[in-house]
Amino acid sequence: MVIQENMSLQRKLEILSDAAKYDVACTSSGVDRKGSQGSMGNSVACGICHSFSADGRCISLLKILFTNECIFDCKYCINRSSNDIVRASFTPQEVCELTMEFYKRNYIEGLFLSSGILVSPNYTMELILETIRLLREVHRFNGYIHCKAIPGADPVLIETLGWYTDRMSVNLELPTAESLKELAPHKNRKNILKPIRQIQLRREHNKEFIGITDNTVSSPKMITGREDNDIKEIVTTKTSLVPYQKPVGINRRYVPAGQSTQIIIGATKETDYQIMSVSQALYDNFDLKRVFYSAFMNINQDNRLPATTQGPPLLREHRLYQADWLLRFYGFHTNELLDEKNPNFNVLLDPKCDWALRHLDLFPVEVNKADYYTLLRVPGIGTNSARRIIMARKSAVLDFKDLKRLGIVLKRAVYFITCNGRTMYPIKIDENFITRQLLSIKDRLPFGIDKDITYQQLSLFDDVNFQINPSQAMKIANI
Amino acid sequence: MSTIKIFLCENSIDGIFTAVYVAWSSGYGHSNVKIEEECEDHSYSNMELFSDYITVKTDYDLAMKVSRSIKNKISEEVYQIVCRVALSNHIGKADLIYRFLIRGFQIGSGIMEHLSEEVVSTVFKINRYVSYEAHHFLGFVRFSKQESGLLTSVIHPKNNVLSLISSHFADRLSNEKFVIYDENRKTASVHIPGRPWFIVQISDYNVNLFEDISCEEDEYQDLWKTFFDSIAIKERTNPKLQRNNLPLRFRGDMTEFKP
Numbered sequence: 165m166v167i168q169e170n171m172s173l174q175r176k177l178e179i180l181s182d183a184a185k186y187d188v189a190c191t192s193s194g195v196d197r198k199g200s201q202g203s204m205g206n207s208v209a210c211g212i213c214h215s216f217s218a219d220g221r222c223i224s225l226l227k228i229l230f231t232n233e234c235i236f237d238c239k240y241c242i243n244r245s246s247n248d249i250v251r252a253s254f255t256p257q258e259v260c261e262l263t264m265e266f267y268k269r270n271y272i273e274g275l276f277l278s279s280g281i282l283v284s285p286n287y288t289m290e291l292i293l294e295t296i297r298l299l300r301e302v303h304r305f306n307g308y309i310h311c312k313a314i315p316g317a318d319p320v321l322i323e324t325l326g327w328y329t330d331r332m333s334v335n336l337e338l339p340t341a342e343s344l345k346e347l348a349p350h351k352n353r354k355n356i357l358k359p360i361r362q363i364q365l366r367r368e369h370n371k372e373f374i375g376i377t378d379n380t381v382s383s384p385k386m387i388t389g390r391e392d393n394d395i396k397e398i399v400t401t402k403t404s405l406v407p408y409q410k411p412v413g414i415n416r417r418y419v420p421a422g423q424s425t426q427i428i429i430g431a432t433k434e435t436d437y438q439i440m441s442v443s444q445a446l447y448d449n450f451d452l453k454r455v456f457y458s459a460f461m462n463i464n465q466d467n468r469l470p471a472t473t474q475g476p477p478l479l480r481e482h483r484l485y486q487a488d489w490l491l492r493f494y495g496f497h498t499n500e501l502l503d504e505k506n507p508n509f510n511v512l513l514d515p516k517c518d519w520a521l522r523h524l525d526l527f528p529v530e531v532n533k534a535d536y537y538t539l540l541r542v543p544g545i546g547t548n549s550a551r552r553i554i555m556a557r558k559s560a561v562l563d564f565k566d567l568k569r570l571g572i573v574l575k576r577a578v579y580f581i582t583c584n585g586r587t588m589y590p591i592k593i594d595e596n597f598i599t600r601q602l603l604s605i606k607d608r609l610p611f612g613i614d615k616d617i618t619y620q621q622l623s624l625f626d627d628v629n630f631q632i633n634p635s636q637a638m639k640i641a642n643i
Numbered sequence: 644m645s646t647i648k649i650f651l652c653e654n655s656i657d658g659i660f661t662a663v664y665v666a667w668s669s670g671y672g673h674s675n676v677k678i679e680e681e682c683e684d685h686s687y688s689n690m691e692l693f694s695d696y697i698t699v700k701t702d703y704d705l706a707m708k709v710s711r712s713i714k715n716k717i718s719e720e721v722y723q724i725v726c727r728v729a730l731s732n733h734i735g736k737a738d739l740i741y742r743f744l745i746r747g748f749q750i751g752s753g754i755m756e757h758l759s760e761e762v763v764s765t766v767f768k769i770n771r772y773v774s775y776e777a778h779h780f781l782g783f784v785r786f787s788k789q790e791s792g793l794l795t796s797v798i799h800p801k802n803n804v805l806s807l808i809s810s811h812f813a814d815r816l817s818n819e820k821f822v823i824y825d826e827n828r829k830t831a832s833v834h835i836p837g838r839p840w841f842i843v844q845i846s847d848y849n850v851n852l853f854e855d856i857s858c859e860e861d862e863y864q865d866l867w868k869t870f871f872d873s874i875a876i877k878e879r880t881n882p883k884l885q886r887n888n889l890p891l892r893f894r895g896d897m898t899e900f901k902p
Contacts, residue, residue, distance in 0.1 A: 173866065174862075174865065174866055174869055177866055177869055177870055177873075178869050178870075178873050179873075181869075181870050181873045181874050182873040182874075184874075185873070185874050185875065185876055186876070198814060199814040199815050199816075199817050200817070201817060201818075202818070203817075204815070204816060204817070204818060204819075205815055206811075206814050206815045208781070208811075210778075212778070212781050212782040213782050213888070214782040214783070215782070215783075215871065215889065215897065215899055216884075216885045216888040216889040217871060217874050217875035217885070218872075218875040218880050218881075218882070218885060219875045219876045219877075219879040219880055219881050219884075219885070220879075220881040220882075220883070220884025220885040220887070220888060221875075221876075221879075222888065223871070223874060224782075226870070227874060262866065265863045266863065266866075266867060266870075268786065268788070268794065268816065268819065269785060269786045269787070269788065269794070269863060269867070269898070270782075270784050270785060270786050270796075270812075271785070271867050271898070273782075307815075461876075461878050472878075475878060475879075476878060476879065478879070552758055555755070555756045555758060556756065556757070556758035556759050558753075558756050559753070559756055559757045559759070560757070560759045560760075562759060566759040569758070569759060569761070569764045570758050570759065570764065571764075571768070
């Protein structure tokens with residue numbers, strides 16, 4: 165291991181932001197906090213994007229690793245110990261200086277601090293804690309801080325850190341314990357879930373203590389979908405709270421913006437159904453705010469991992485995010501979208517269209533009568549549209565012209581709704597007919613994913629673990 | 644046939660509110676009056692035949708009366724929406740506000756639920772458009788630090804969002820002196836620690852002052868550019884998505900896009 169002395173701050177920033185770029189979470193949302201005299205910064209609940217990098221992703225936080233030295237050797241990670249790359253570490257002072265000066269110029273919304281494992285999880289966690297403490301107490305930084313909890317670190321360190329940060333996250337990395345064992349031999353799934361549980365319990369305790377009530381319940385929910393023994397075990401084990409470590413002079417809630425996690429997809433053979441079941445279990449049992457999905461890239465050219473010569477599986481990632489939204493905001497459950505027989509998402513249709521086509525008996529829906537959650541199940545109607553419909557129909561009976569005026573996109577919805585008992589034009593409620601119509605509408609894929617996709621050449625979909633299942637292929641062939 | 648009376652007013656919240664008051668109380672009847680705001684280049688749109696033009700001088704007391712009525716008889720929320728519409732670059736916004744308020748005073752606080760009405764949905768759309776732009780600028784404003792410690796920023800917004808974004812920065816940077824300059828409208832908001840922020844008109848004479856502002860400042864600009872480049876994932880390069888999220892028009896004032 166070569167440690168370069170006297171590396172310039174610019175060079176360090178270059179290395180340590182480059183090493184942090186694979187972490188997806190860059191949101192600054194979830195907490196509203198006013199500024200205060202004598203400190204710098206505030207926070208806005210909806211989050212603010214400050215820039216967008218060349219890959220089109222939002223830059224909201226100064227996303228850096230504290231160090232890219234690491235004693236772990238996870239196969240998929242650029243910073244694994246067996247890689248021969250330039251290593252660098254910040255000092256706590258340097259991180260504070262960068263954060264404060266960037267923040268002052270309105271480049272960023274706050275700090276996202278992650279790290280490789282230097283010496284040991286505890287040693288690393290202490291360095292991170294020192295940095296964050298310095299930033300909050302000495303520099304009086306009142307902006308957003310997102311911090312990684314290092315799995316395996318002493319619970320007391322995690323407990324203390326939580327009082328200084330807005331969001332904490334522990335990356336689940338891979339959906340199942342087997343994959344994790346295979347690709348990240350130093351990591352252990354239970355060790356990852358434990359700090360998530362610890363933070364969740366303290367958050368709930370803290371909310372109860374200051375009298376904020378919401379619907380979160382820490383008792384285990386029924387775990388449906390695929391059995392997940394690790395989650396079950398962690399949730400059902402009676403764990404006592406870690407001793408209260410609230411630092412003196414800190415007047416804030418415990419991890420007010422909640423927790424998130426990240427799953428790499430396409431590196432191992434899990435199906436979409438397995439991945440979504442894990443997400444569902446995490447949302448249900450750990451009160452996570454977000455699960456992020458990261459399309460796998462074989463950056464290490466490791467022969468034990470799938471090659472990604474056609475680029476990362478972005479379409480699959482996109483479908484997972486669409487489904488994730490359905491879970492969080494649309495009242496869907498994983499089991500409605502996928503099952504053992506149909507374990508992967510349809511490549512041609514988004515998950516909601518796909519679901520609607522399999523449930524044509526529930527349609528068409530009458531716009532003037534249907535409740536919010538029924539409206540949300542109509543392809544093409546999102547949370548904003550549904551809310552607007554409900555608002556507007558209080559004062560008028562809506563017809564299709566009104567819907568257009570409300571800004572509701574009828575391209576997809578038109579096959580699934582009626583206004584005053586009429587469809588916009590005569591429509592046959594027939595699966596093949598509607599499928600054909602929906603396929604002719606170009607799926608609004610994020611810019612760039614669409615560039616290689618022509619709907620005629622199905623061979624292009626030989627993505628990693630991404631096959632059209634026979635029944636879908638048949639359906640397409642029949643059209 | 645009676646001639647239409649067209650009330651000409653200043654392009655500001657107070658100007659529009661004054662004209663609303665004057666036109667309303669003129670007694671000509673809603674269908675016989677129109678309000679027209681001054682364009683941003685200080686001209687008015689084409690004159691119409693068979694109409695009388697009446698110039699309204701901005702009167703803060705009358706404007707206050709209108710805003711008080713909106714807050715009391717409709718709602719605080721609708722008042723904010725109307726203000727944002729008044730700050731937009733929508734041509735004909737003054738008359739739109741007039742038509743909207745007629746319905747607003749009839750219906751009351753539930754006016755925004757009447758989305759199927761043309762006036763309401765137009766107001767709704769403009770409000771959203773202005774709010775989005777203001778929100779964009781919360782993130783896209785870039786300050787340069789002058790030697791004196793003053794933070795300066797130049798922006799070119801489509802709508803007059805300066806007053807909508809300044810309180811955010813005053814709250815966030817409560818210990819900093821800063822100036823945000825809207826070059827399109829030659830106005831600037833100024834914040835000095837411990838005092839409320841305010842907006843000033845910059846006369847042409849003073850504009851030279853702001854040429855110094857955009858100067859290449861310090862090492863942190865370079866550090867930021869370094870970060871900006873290295874945080875992107877090469878394999879996912881996607882200029883279309885980037886352009887969609889961050890339109891080119893913002894980039895001229897942003898540090899990371901300057902050479």
